[in-house]
Amino acid sequence: MKPEIKTGSHALMHALLEEGVETIFGYPGGAIIPVFDALYDYHDRVKYVLTRHEQGAAHAAEGYARVSGKVGVAIVTSGPAATNTITGIADAMLDNTPIVVITGQVGSSLLGTDAFQETDVISITQPITKWSYQIRRAEDVAWAVSRAFYIARSGRPGPVVLDFTKDAQLGKAEFKYEPCNFIRSYLPYPDLQIESIEAAAAIINGAKKPLAIVGQGVVLGSAEKELVAMLEKADIPAACTLLGLSAISSEHPLFKGMVGMHGNLGPNIKTNDCDVLIAIGMRFDDRVTGDLKTYAKQAKIIHFDIDPAEINKNVKVDVSVLGDVKESIPAITAKLNKANHQAWKDEFLPYEEKEYNAVIKKELTSSEGKIKMGEVIRKVSEATNNQAVCVTDVGQNQMMGARYFKYKNTRSLITSGGLGTMGFGLPAAIGAKFGAPNRTVCCFVGDGGIQMTIQEFGTIMQEKLGVKLIILNNNFLGMVRQWQEMFQNERYSSTPMQNPNFVAIAQAYNIESRLVTKHTDLDEAIADMLSDDRPYVLVVDVEQNGMVYPMIPAGTCVTNVLLGDE
Amino acid sequence: MEKKLYTVTVFSENQVGLLNQITIIFTRRSINIETLSVSPSALPGIHKFTITCYTDKDMIVKVVKQIDKRIDVLKSYYNVDEELVHQEIALYKISSKKILARGIMEDLIRKHNMQVLELNEHYVVFQKTGHHAETQALFDELQTSTGVLQxxxxxxxxxxxxxxxxxxxxxxxxxxxxxxxSK
Structure with a gap:
């Protein structure tokens, strides 16, 4: 068969179809007009979502990828549009989210001349992408796109940028698509080493007090079932990192909560008491470990990871198990003895009780005073039978969402973990709803974060998209306020916020909205919000002085857990 | 941990922007690059980077792994001096008048095993290959005896x-x- 002649723009659209792309987020502009013109011919095959800002497009692609496991795609123009996606790209890099961002670029003859809307996108994105490449000729489109998708989704996933010059969009070339599945300089899945499997199994078999810490690697490797089989066979209690949440059901008896700065008391304390720490697809982030000098020094540490650069990066480990968790976990499980660690598991109970009495009870059950964030989140979670996708913004809403939402299914928490991007929530929720149209998507944001990307109300309006947005309004930048109260002598520098009428804004976008200020109205309002699949903005006035506890102050030992007023 | 001179060797595909991808990894960790040399390797299409820097063992291990992780990098590794045969080349431009006036040319050539690349009425250019300390020793000697133009x-x-x-x-x-x- 003779290869067809296509323009670079049509080649791009075709290549995207070849990669199974169904949804594209983006925003048109001068240097990408030929691609959008080609897109016009593909409306029957690809859903195109016009966001209201390019940052929104990048976060939406992330939300789509996080919920579905597929590669998220954003297409924007050059210059300011490309720089507007940078936050989303950096976010995807730190959270290993597979996205491909296609940016327009000035014609190749103008490169380097400070042409209108020219920015050096490749240089800007090199430190924050897995790969970035400039397509300067129409004949390179198929090669670059196939490579981009292979790199984005294989191994440890991440963002890829394709910077597409205008002359390459317009030029014509033969188009022949071959999916990429091999690059000789790139080894996405390191070979399992039998010695390390055996060494790890021997250590786990000898453990009296093992503790597993589960990261997002388990979700990215689709190894949730394999994980649970391992934990159950060797009776290992497990905690999740922020991004590991929902890899295992919140109701599983071996699930002991979240580790880290605002994690649960039990697993944080027990990190420095276990005899074997089994880290699975996590990267010992400073928000998890606190002070490295005092972190799990008593324990033998086993680290499962797909990325050799993560081994011994922050924490020196006794055994590293390199490879795809989908293979390494079952390989180790096969060598594990059945075990029973009842006495060890029981040691978590007093801490659970202590945390419940000191923190959780007040957060969930007080009917006096103003509504609390945790109360709202738990009620929404339960009203969805703990089946919904929880998307959060960043700040107190995020930590409360992680702590009080419950997870039955995997890929149910979408949050900006590594970069901590305020403004992530709303556009990520839009992406998540497109990625999982049959699931309820609940997005918790603060009054600060919502105003960073509030223009995406327009996207919800245009798409009539059934995102359930819950604004937890305390008229403060709550997490910074909390630090100022605790560590800055209550000097509330730049954290009080005078806010607009969020209900009126939502209504101006033709989105149903309602304000709740009283405990007694909450259940009914949530039921109304969830009664069908329409877009909804629920504004809840919450307590101004709310604090997220427990808290391990930054850089201190994981056992230094503050619980607030007892 | 003790800081010493490490030599990092990187083999990469011949892609635009590779040098930047490698150097930003040093920048992020605030490591100064002492020397850098880039050239095509013996294998067609593969480039070789030789980078030296002062740092400690823990850090160089992390840096090399992060370089290795870049998609178009084939292989990256590090060595200490004892594991390498290494060389540098240096050129020295001296005023002809001054060096002839001092009559030290023969001594210098014998002592430093250097070569004369160019000689005219204005200046002379010496070349010396060797380890850093050796090229530096010649520089120091010329600087004090005749001065060095370049x-x-x-x-x-x-x-x-x-x-x-x-x-x-x-x-x-x-x-x-x-x-x-492909099977």
Missing amino acids: FIRSGRVAITKSKIERLSDMLAYMEEKQKQQ
């Missing part, structure tokens, strides 16, 4: 003493992988 030293080039050829091993391994995959 001086330039190349980055280090180095070859490992080991019997293992890491790049060839890696390429053979990847070729095997590709064969397995």
Whole structure:
């Protein structure tokens, strides 16, 4: 068969179809007009979502990828549009989210001349992408796109940028698509080493007090079932990192909560008491470990990871198990003895009780005073039978969402973990709803974060998209306020916020909205919000002085857990 | 941990922007690059970077792994001086008048094993190859005796003493992988 002649723009659209792309987020502009013109011919095959800002497009692609496991795609123009996606790209890099961002670029003859809307996108994105490449000729489109998708989704996933010059969009070339599945300089899945499997199994078999810490690697490797089989066979209690949440059901008896700065008391304390720490697809982030000098020094540490650069990066480990968790976990499980660690598991109970009495009870059950964030989140979670996708913004809403939402299914928490991007929530929720149209998507944001990307109300309006947005309004930048109260002598520098009428804004976008200020109205309002699949903005006035506890102050030992007023 | 001079060797595909991808990894960790030399390698299409820097063992291990992680990098590794045959080249431009007036040319050539590349009524250009300390010794001597009009030293080039050829091993391994995959 003779290869067809296509323009670079049509080649791009075709290549995207070849990669199974169904949804594209983006925003048109001068240097990408030929691609959008080609897109016009593909409306029957690809859903195109016009966001209201390019940052929104990048976060939406992330939300789509996080919920579905597929590669998220954003297409924007050059210059300011490309720089507007940078936050989303950096976010995807730190959270290993597979996205491909296609940016327009000035014609190749103008490169380097400070042409209108020219920015050096490749240089800007090199430190924050897995790969970035400039397509300067129409004949390179198929090669670059196939490579981009292979790199984005294989191994440890991440963002890829394709910077597409205008002359390459317009030029014509033969188009022949071959999916990429091999690059000789790139080894996405390191070979399992039998010695390390055996060494790890021997250590786990000898453990009296093992503790597993589960990261997002388990979700990215689709190894949730394999994980649970391992934990159950060797009776290992497990905690999740922020991004590991929902890899295992919140109701599983071996699930002991979240580790880290605002994690649960039990697993944080027990990190420095276990005899074997089994880290699975996590990267010992400073928000998890606190002070490295005092972190799990008593324990033998086993680290499962797909990325050799993560081994011994922050924490020196006794055994590293390199490879795809989908293979390494079952390989180790096969060598594990059945075990029973009842006495060890029981040691978590007093801490659970202590945390419940000191923190959780007040957060969930007080009917006096103003509504609390945790109360709202738990009620929404339960009203969805703990089946919904929880998307959060960043700040107190995020930590409360992680702590009080419950997870039955995997890929149910979408949050900006590594970069901590305020403004992530709303556009990520839009992406998540497109990625999982049959699931309820609940997005918790603060009054600060919502105003960073509030223009995406327009996207919800245009798409009539059934995102359930819950604004937890305390008229403060709550997490910074909390630090100022605790560590800055209550000097509330730049954290009080005078806010607009969020209900009126939502209504101006033709989105149903309602304000709740009283405990007694909450259940009914949530039921109304969830009664069908329409877009909804629920504004809840919450307590101004709310604090997220427990808290391990930054850089201190994981056992230094503050619980607030007892 | 003790800081010492490490030589990082990177083999990469010939892609635009590779040098930037590698140097930003040093920048992020605030490591100064002492010398840098880039050239095509013996294998067509593969480029070789030789970078030296002062740091400690823990850090160089992390840096090399992060370089290795870049998609278009084939192989990256580090060595200490004892594991390498290494060399630098230096050029020195001296006033002819001054050096002739001092009558030290023969002494210098014998002592430093250097070569004369150019000689005219205005200036003379010497070339010396050797380790950093050796090219520096000649510079110091010329600087005090005649003064130096211009001086330039190349980055280090180095070859490992080991019997293992890491790049060839890696390429053979990847070729095997590709064969397995296409089956």
